[in-house]
Amino acid sequence: MTIAGGWYLGLAAVLFAIGALGLLVRRNILVMFMCVELMLNAANLTFVTFARMLSDIGGQVLVFFVLVVAAAEVVVGLGIVVAIFRRRNSAVADDLHLMKG
Numbered sequence: 001m002t003i004a005g006g007w008y009l010g011l012a013a014v015l016f017a018i019g020a021l022g023l024l025v026r027r028n029i030l031v032m033f034m035c036v037e038l039m040l041n042a043a044n045l046t047f048v049t050f051a052r053m054l055s056d057i058g059g060q061v062l063v064f065f066v067l068v069v070a071a072a073e074v075v076v077g078l079g080i081v082v083a084i085f086r087r088r089n090s091a092v093a094d095d096l097h098l099m100k101g
Helices: 005-025 029-054 058-087 093-099
Strands: none
Touching: 005 029, 029 058
C-alpha cells in the first residue's frame, strides 16, 4: 500500500503553516527557533516527496544541505540565546536590542 505524494505535500504545507504561525505569534526565542526548525523540516519533506515522485536523488541532496544550514542556525541561535540569558533571566525577542555594543 503506497501513500500518494499529495498527502505528503499536504502534511508539509500544514507543518509549514504551523511553524509560520508559531513564529509570528510567539515571542520566546527558543520557541521561535523550534518553529523555524519545523518550517525547515516541512521543506525537507517536500524535497523528499518530489525526489520520490520524480525518481531523482537531487531532492535528497538538497535535504542534506538544508540539514547543514539548520544545524548552523541552531549553533548561532543558541549562542545568542545564551548571551541574552547571561544578561537577563528571560529570552524574549524584544530583548535582542540588548546585543548592541
